[in-house]
Amino acid sequence: MADFNPKEKKILYRAFRITAAILIVMLAAALIFCMFDLPGLFSPDHPGENIVAERYIESGIEETGAVNFVAGMILDYRAFDTFGESNVLFAATICVMVLLLVQDQSKSRVRRKRSKKNGTVNSDQTTVSESQTSFEQLPESKAYYEDLRDEREIEPRLIKNDVILKTIAKFAVPFILMFGVYVILNGHLSPGGGFSGGAIVGSGFILASVAFGFDKMERFLNRKSAGIITFVSLLVYCLAKSYSFFTGANHLESGIPLGTPGAILSSGLILILNICVGFVVACTMYSFFSLMRRGKI
Amino acid sequence: MFEQIYNHFNDIVAAILFVIGFSNLLFQKNLIKKIIGLNIMDVAIYLLLASQGYISGRLAPILTDGSENATTYINPIPSGLVLTGIVVSVSVTALMLSMTIRLYRKYRTLDLDEILVKVRKEKEDKGEG
Amino acid sequence: MDFVLNFPFFSIMICMLAALSTFMLGRRAAAVVAKLALLITLVLSVILTVYLHGTGESFVYMMGHFPAPWGNEIRAGELEGVMAIFTCVIALLSLIAGKYSIRTEIDDTKQNLYYLITCLMEASLLALIYTNDIFTGYVFIEINTIAGCGLIMIRNTGRSIAAAIRYMVVSLVGSGLFLIGTTLLYSITGHLLMQNINESVAALAADGSYSVTLTIITALMTVGLAIKSGLFPFHLWIPDAYAISVTPSSAMLSGMVSKGYIFLLIKLIYRVIGFDVYSSTGVFDLIFIAGIIAMIMGSVAAIRSGYLRRMTAYSSVSQIGYIFMGIGIANSAGAVAAIFHIITHGLTKSLLFIAASSFTGRKEDIRVSDLKGLGHKYPVSAATFTAAALSIIGFPLFAGFIAKMLLANASFDCGWRMYAAIGAIAVSTILNVVYFFKCIINLYAFGGFEEEKKDTEGSTAEETADESVKATACVDNEDRPTKYENALHGICAAVLAIINLYIGLAPGLLSDIITKGLNVF
Numbered sequence: 001m002a003d004f005n006p007k008e009k010k011i012l013y014r015a016f017r018i019t020a021a022i023l024i025v026m027l028a029a030a031l032i033f034c035m036f037d038l039p040g041l042f043s044p045d046h047p048g049e050n051i052v053a054e055r056y057i058e059s060g061i062e063e064t065g066a067v068n069f070v071a072g073m074i075l076d077y078r079a080f081d082t083f084g085e086s087n088v089l090f091a092a093t094i095c096v097m098v099l100l101l102v103q104d105q106s107k108s109r110v111r112r113k114r115s116k117k118n119g120t121v122n123s124d125q126t127t128v129s130e131s132q133t134s135f136e137q138l139p140e141s142k143a144y145y146e147d148l149r150d151e152r153e154i155e156p157r158l159i160k161n162d163v164i165l166k167t168i169a170k171f172a173v174p175f176i177l178m179f180g181v182y183v184i185l186n187g188h189l190s191p192g193g194g195f196s197g198g199a200i201v202g203s204g205f206i207l208a209s210v211a212f213g214f215d216k217m218e219r220f221l222n223r224k225s226a227g228i229i230t231f232v233s234l235l236v237y238c239l240a241k242s243y244s245f246f247t248g249a250n251h252l253e254s255g256i257p258l259g260t261p262g263a264i265l266s267s268g269l270i271l272i273l274n275i276c277v278g279f280v281v282a283c284t285m286y287s288f289f290s291l292m293r294r295g296k297i
Numbered sequence: 298m299f300e301q302i303y304n305h306f307n308d309i310v311a312a313i314l315f316v317i318g319f320s321n322l323l324f325q326k327n328l329i330k331k332i333i334g335l336n337i338m339d340v341a342i343y344l345l346l347a348s349q350g351y352i353s354g355r356l357a358p359i360l361t362d363g364s365e366n367a368t369t370y371i372n373p374i375p376s377g378l379v380l381t382g383i384v385v386s387v388s389v390t391a392l393m394l395s396m397t398i399r400l401y402r403k404y405r406t407l408d409l410d411e412i413l414v415k416v417r418k419e420k421e422d423k424g425e426g
Numbered sequence: 427m428d429f430v431l432n433f434p435f436f437s438i439m440i441c442m443l444a445a446l447s448t449f450m451l452g453r454r455a456a457a458v459v460a461k462l463a464l465l466i467t468l469v470l471s472v473i474l475t476v477y478l479h480g481t482g483e484s485f486v487y488m489m490g491h492f493p494a495p496w497g498n499e500i501r502a503g504e505l506e507g508v509m510a511i512f513t514c515v516i517a518l519l520s521l522i523a524g525k526y527s528i529r530t531e532i533d534d535t536k537q538n539l540y541y542l543i544t545c546l547m548e549a550s551l552l553a554l555i556y557t558n559d560i561f562t563g564y565v566f567i568e569i570n571t572i573a574g575c576g577l578i579m580i581r582n583t584g585r586s587i588a589a590a591i592r593y594m595v596v597s598l599v600g601s602g603l604f605l606i607g608t609t610l611l612y613s614i615t616g617h618l619l620m621q622n623i624n625e626s627v628a629a630l631a632a633d634g635s636y637s638v639t640l641t642i643i644t645a646l647m648t649v650g651l652a653i654k655s656g657l658f659p660f661h662l663w664i665p666d667a668y669a670i671s672v673t674p675s676s677a678m679l680s681g682m683v684s685k686g687y688i689f690l691l692i693k694l695i696y697r698v699i700g701f702d703v704y705s706s707t708g709v710f711d712l713i714f715i716a717g718i719i720a721m722i723m724g725s726v727a728a729i730r731s732g733y734l735r736r737m738t739a740y741s742s743v744s745q746i747g748y749i750f751m752g753i754g755i756a757n758s759a760g761a762v763a764a765i766f767h768i769i770t771h772g773l774t775k776s777l778l779f780i781a782a783s784s785f786t787g788r789k790e791d792i793r794v795s796d797l798k799g800l801g802h803k804y805p806v807s808a809a810t811f812t813a814a815a816l817s818i819i820g821f822p823l824f825a826g827f828i829a830k831m832l833l834a835n836a837s838f839d840c841g842w843r844m845y846a847a848i849g850a851i852a853v854s855t856i857l858n859v860v861y862f863f864k865c866i867i868n869l870y871a872f873g874g875f876e877e878e879k880k881d882t883e884g885s886t887a888e889e890t891a892d893e894s895v896k897a898t899a900c901v902d903n904e905d906r907p908t909k910y911e912n913a914l915h916g917i918c919a920a921v922l923a924i925i926n927l928y929i930g931l932a933p934g935l936l937s938d939i940i941t942k943g944l945n946v947f
Contacts, residue, residue, distance in 0.1 A: 017324075020320075020323070020324060024316060024319070024320045027316055027319070028312065028313065028316040030642045030645075031312035031315060031316065031606075031642075032309055032312045032313070033638065033639075033642070034312070034610055034638075034639050034642050034643070035305050035308035035309050035311070035312050036301060036305055036308075036309075037614075037636060037638065037639040038305065038308055038349075038610070038613050038614065038639075039613065039614075040304035040305055046349070046352065046372070046613070046616070047613065047614060047615055047616030047626070048349060048350060048372045048374060048375070048612065048613065048616040049352075049367075049372060049616070050616045050617070051495060052374065052495045052496060052616070052617065053367065053372040053373065053374055054367040055496055056358075056373050056374070056496070057358065057365065057366075057367045057369075057370050057373065058365050058366070058367055061360065061365065063491075063492070067359060067360040068358070068359045068360075069358040069359065069360070069370065069373040070358055070359075070373045070376045070377050070380070073373050073374065073377045074377040074380060074381065076490065076491075076492075077490065077492050077496050077497050077498075078377065078497065078498050078559075078561075079489070079490055079498065080489040080490070080498035080500075080559075080562055081381055081498060081559075081561055081562050081565050082381065084550075084553065084562060084565035084566050084569060085381045085384045085385065085565055086384075087442065087546065087549075087550075087569055088384060088385050088388045088565065088568050088569050088572065089384055089387070089388050090445075090446075090546075091388070091543070091546050091569050091572040091573055091576070092387075092388030092389065092391055092392045092572055093388075094449075094539055094542055094543060094546075094576065095392050095395075095543070095572055095573075095575060095576040095579075096391055096392060096395045097536075097539060098536055098539050098543075098576060098579070098580060098582065099392075099395045099396060099398075099399050099579065099582070099587070100395050100398065100399065101536075189359075190359065191357070191359065193380075195380065195383070195384055227449065227450065228450075230449075231446060231449055231450050234446050235443075235446055238439070238442055238443060238446060242439050244490060244491070245435060245488075245489045245490055246432070246435070247491070248488055248489070248490040248491035248492070248497075249432065249435065249487050249488045249489065249490075250432070254491065261360075262360075288391045288395075291395065292394065292395060292398055315602075315606060318602075319599065319602060322595060322598060322599055322602070323595070323599055328591070331595060335598055335602075338602045339602070341606075342602070342605050342606050342609055345606070345609050345610075345613075346609050346612075349609070349612065349613040374612075374618070375612075378561060378609075378612075381561070381565060382605070385565065385568045388568075388572065389568070389571075389572065389594075389598060392572060392575065392594070393591070393594060393598075396579070396587050396590060396591045396594070397591070399584075399587050400584065400587055400588060400591065403584040403587075404584060409591070409592075412588055413588060413592075416584065416585050416588045419584070419585065420585065423790075
């Protein structure tokens with residue numbers, strides 16, 4: 001496919017542009033036509049207003065215990081979707097880790113091999129000069145660490161002396177975290193829930209790491225602890241939901257008390273699931289930022 | 298005609314936004330602009346979904362004043378779907394951004410065409426594929 | 427309720443749990459856990475399929491405490507069981523056969539993540555196969571897309587990431603179209619569960635309302651899924667993605683990932699929109715023509731490419747064309763043939779990639795002309811490669827022959843479709859012969875020559891060549907495949923070839939299951 005001369009390429013490219021434009025216009029026309037056909041904004045006889053929505057609202061509180069009908073719907077009636085959704089987030093985290101995570105070079109395979117070849121089995125040594133010499137002969141995926149190392153060296157200097165940021169962050173971060181926790185814990189009572197609350201907590205972490213440096217964040221949120229938190233939360237989520245699916249499908253009583261609607265400790269599994277999702281999302285948001293910024297969690 | 302447009306205002310805006318996002322995602326060369334296009338496309342779908350659930354004069358689907366009548370609240374299903382969709386969109390955006398970071402670090406450009414040219418050159422140097 | 431009926435749910439959850447636990451494990455333990463999970467899933471799926479084949483019925487499984495239109499559901503019948511077995515077999519065999527490739531080409535500390543991605547992929551495919559709810563389908567499509575991206579870029583080089591980003595862009599366009607189709611479908615029917623949508627759509631079609639909207643929705647969703655599975659005008663990401671990733675990734679991507687979307691499309695046709703409404707929209711013609719063009723163009727591109735794995739990847743484009751053509755024939759025989767071809771092509775193409783890995787060694791790809799004499803060096807791989815190539819060509823005795831025959835049979839009495847389909851199959855078969863026989867001849871014909879040359883010219887040339895290979899590719903002995911890995915690789919390839927031969931010799935059981943499964947779909 002590669003051997004066209006430039007003139008032919010130009011013609012092909014132009015043809016491609018024109019076809020694409022025509023297709024896009026057709027798509028727009030079709031969609032707008034569709035939209036006119038839909039039931040409008042102000043019509044109460046929308047097809048969605050059927051037995052499904054009715055039951056979610058009218059018996060939602062008895063069946064799920066959640067005052068927030070949306071929380072009841074996504075975490076109890078349609079919980080399998082939501083389970084899939086948290087797995088999407090997990091899958092994305094894994095892929096971002098594969099892409100951006102810089103391992104301790106002493107642990108990496110290529111590194112080990114080189115030291116074996118040189119006769120020095122001293123794998124803990126990672127002085128800059130030695131790794132510089134080794135980069136030249138390493139396969140290309142290793143060359144990328146060189147770029148990263150530079151970035152990491154610049155990092156702390158940039159943010160060290162920013163007094164305004166530090167002072168504001170000192171006041172703002174606790175409130176942000178508190179608000180995030182509030183949103184998570186009240187997911188079944190008010191707007192919000194695990195995802196939004198987790199995102200707020202995660203943004204608090206990000207602000208803290210920008211203001212005070214990653215070193216301070218690493219004391220309590222490093223690769224190990226973030227991994228364990230994500231793992232345990234997802235495991236609890238997975239097992240709790242499996243139990244609920246299994247009992248539901250086999251028509252067994254789940255035996256989970258629903259509590260009084262409106263209280264914090266109510267609505268059975270929904271609170272627990274919200275907390276799990278909150279943990280996962282907070283860790284994920286922070287690790288996205290941290291991985292993109294410096295290749296480590 | 299005018300009333301029709303007024304009735305379907307959200308839907309039409311959603312359709313136009315969808316097409317804008319769609320064509321940006323497909324035809325922009327710049328990777329960051331592609332990602333912006335992706336997000337516009339997703340937001341258009343959420344707007345469409347949210348306006349499907351909305352009926353003017355009804356309340357958000359959270360119990361207020363003890364009324365458990367279905368006609369008091371809007372339909373909770375589209376809201377739930379939007380929540381799920383947002384999470385998916387966030388994950389995909391993060392993944393695309395991190396791929397962009399890696400590509401930029403390696404090839405020092407954000408233009409996908411240029412990157413592909415460089416990739417092809419690299420392959421020819423190595424004699425593989 | 428029989429305990430067997432829990433098995434679809436168990437298999438999804440087992441894969442998810444395995445994916446989670448590999449997150450915390452080292453690479454060896456992760457490999458064991460992932461393979462074990464896939465093996466358990468395989469056993470469960472086999473038991474389920476045998477049970478369902480006995481009863482001949484399908485069943486619906488509530489995911490949670492709430493029945494049909496309120497809660498999520500999954501659904502299983504014979505057809506779903508067979509598809510589950512097929513994905514498990516390919517995932518398991520690819521992982522085992524690709525042990526060497528995974529060990530040498532992926533960073534040590536990221537190998538457990540590779541197994542994790544595989545488990546997630548398998549879980550999402552199972553969910554796509556079993557799902558009875560269109561929005562669940564969308565969510566798991568996204569997991570599938572992200573996991574597929576992970577499989578492509580796991581080598582972590584610039585080239586693989588460039589391939590992955592092209593794949594992502596095309597896939598995201600597809601998911602966007604699918605999602606807006608789902609949204610529109612929800613807003614005219616008010617349901618998300620397949621059964622209920624089907625009923626509402628039938629009622630709407632009987633009314634005659636929303637006919638244009640229905641057509642547009644159908645087209646949007648179909649095009650979305652077709653883009654994601656790599657149908658002709660959207661196939662440009664395929665060769666890079668398949669040829670650059672590591673061997674097990676290529677095998678899985680070509681064998682099962684794109685097939686999951688096609689299976690969802692078949693679900694869409696039969697269970698969501700309904701066959702009659704779908705065929706009244708005329709989208710079948712679109713699929714049929716795109717399929718036929720893909721058959722021809724894919725083969726032509728494969729002939730032009732000249733590199734082994736890239737050629738195999740282009741051959742996938744043409745085979746996906748066959749599957750879409752089968753669906754586009756627009757009768758149940760065509761759908762049966764298409765599903766049959768999904769299975770045979772998955773088995774065959776993963777075998778081709780697995781066998782090709784021993785020819786390419788540690789390189790990403792080699793020229794077809796460099797295959798000379800390798801047939802004598804790697805007898806098992808060459809034999810299985812030949813078997814797979816013959817199957818793709820449609821040589822009698824192999825599964826591919828049966829698939830092509832079913833496709834041709836299905837197109838009888840379909841007017842212009844018959845001529846188009848049979849003509850396209852004939853042309854594409856000839857083109858397949860051209861590029862696969864080039865490989866086979868290169869593999870076998872020149873072996874004797876080289877040995878003679880060696881004898882006459884002395885062993886110096888060979889030694890230098892060996893040394894250069896050592897210098898460029900493998901510094902240590904660690905980078906050579908061990909005997910154990912070679913044996914596993916051979917066994918996996920042989921198992922795939924035997925399954926292929928078995929289906930080719932006794933297609934009755936499989937086609938019977940598919941036909942019966944489609945009837946209760």
